[in-house]
Amino acid sequence: MNHSSGRTFLVAAVLSVVLGACGSTTGGSGSPGSHPTGPVVIAAFNPFSGPDASFGPEILVSCNAAAQLINNVGGINGQHLNCVSSDTHGDPADAVAAAEKLIATTTNLVGLIGPSSDEALATSPIFEHAHIPMFADTGQAAYDKTPLQYFWRVTAADDAKGNAMAIWAIRQGYKHAAAVFGNDAGAQADVPALKAAYAKLGGSMDTSLNVALDQASYRTEIQQMLAQQPQVIFTETDPQTAATFLSEVVQLNHTLLPTIGTETSFQAPYVQAVTQSVGNDQLSANFVAVQPYAPATGDAYQIFKTAELAAPGASASDLSTYAADPFAMSYYDSVNIMALAMVAAGTSDPATYNKFVSKVTASTQGATKVYSFDQGRKALARGQSIQYVGASGDITFDAFHNSSGSFQVARLNAAADAAPLGVVTAADIAKVR
């Protein structure tokens, strides 16, 4: 062997050793079957700015609430849990960049809460490819039968929400309605199921408006709508649009029509904007909204409530709101489910523990019901199978990783305390789907 070929052989040998040591990268925690060390990270991947800026902070606070309880008992398999934020700006293009940056720069990224409807379609394939479990807060019907293995949904789908709106309207005797939804993806996801369910129950959707957001005026649209004499308005828009639209309804109709909104109506910016524009009297007399139902009772809820009210990073007023919000409960439960799945799998490697997510929530024979991470890890340590029952209630994933649920109807008011009026159960919804 001459010197030149010897050098070549040596370089090739060094390169192959180096490349072998690097291994493949399928996620923030290294290759499948590996056992990462150091703190593990769950990201709140949602808007922290833009029209839906209220989503991200609530997720981060709820994640921190769960993380504090987990870390207080030694963490996940001895690893500390950190929660981080990743701002998608509520824009798909920005969210793609944020997702790629999150995966590339976050050591030990083991899961995320998100994405939301604003960016799910653009980013869920990215996290699927990176094998990062995502507990999404999107209700888009596109995920009702998703093939994505790393996608999990603890909250009900939007089309189920549309069904609930229709059921409630018929219960109140409203047989003629107008649909006023923003032309954004999140709002539009509600519309087909709403129309189908309302028609199935004998209602007539006389007007259906897809409104451009944040316009200076909607008077012509409102005039057209009022000409059909609707008994009720179904609506979901952003706060600015809602404030302008509803104030102009009052101008042209002298009073607000009975209105049924969605869970976005309970967000503080929405309540604030519409209260300023139409007044609390009109609002509380005419505006109700549907949101995922969580009983706000029981052991799991009490543990959640205590943790949420003590969580860092939010005002006392916001914490109080979060503690009563079914979405905050679902975010908190999502962290616990991921954590318990990691304990059950014996590793924080996402590609491995992902298979244990449905196992720690399934209602199987002999499973021990647990209501917190600490209870769950102790039961698993004793060799028992567990069923995690969360602050948001029973969580049962179907074949497509969706967990259905019931809806609560509540009256909107300036205090944003969502005075409850009734419940539309999962069984009610199943009848119209």
Place this chain on the structure above:
Amino acid sequence: MSIVGSSIGFGLITASILAIAAVGFTLQFGVTNILNLAYGDIMTAAAFAAYFATKGGAPLWLAAVAGSLSGAALSVLLNRFVYSWFARRGAKLFAMIMVTLGASLVLQNGMTALFGPDFVSLPTSVGTTYQVGPAIFTGPQLAIVVLALLAMAGVHSLLRYTRLGQAMRATATNPDLARSCGMATNRIIDAAWLLSGLLCGLAGVALALNLSTFTTGTGGTFLIPVIAAAVLGGIGQPYGAMLGALVIGLATEVSVTVVSPSYKTVVAFAILIVVLLFRPQGILSEVATAKEIAT
């Protein structure tokens, strides 16, 4: 027919706000050749100034004056301490656009930091409504239309019958020649910013009244139709901006009677594109000229 008639009436309100804003925008651009992307945020700042004036007990009309003066002051200061600094150092058109974009981001985020992300509103109530033909208007809405007419009459009088107006028109046409003729172009430019800011502030207050509630991002959202109205009429042409505002204001409302309301903005910009295809200089402008930044 009554739906179309009422939509024309509703479109006049939007057109009125657009006209005040677009004339202010185009006046300033015509004299300085700076595409001020912070214009919408100055509108928002003026609305907040009016809001705080009402919180301090001022009646609405006085709050509107406070808003207008705030817009004027902010515009003059922005030019004096930011834009003119870059212009004197030879910043070209694209660089100046980036500077104004930066100013916009600073203003909007600064307001959010100072005032928070919450929605606020000026103290108005629906009160008595007035039927004018097939359209129904509230008192504040009629006031907006009257204000717009007065503002347009004022701008027309200034440009046509005053020495300042003549000087502004001369500087807009050829700043170097105007300077050579002994005109104090620096003061004329200051006056342009002042007048533009007054109209910007007034438009911001009118917009806040019309929307019933606003936040720190409201004015920024409104900037695009303002620019569209100014461009449609012929950028730098105040009378063109009035016409452009009328076209866009009416088109966005009347279009809803025939197409889905989600196409509202699309219709307005489609009209803009079609007009520019046949008249790239805009409706009223005689010629499109390439000019440098006026200093």
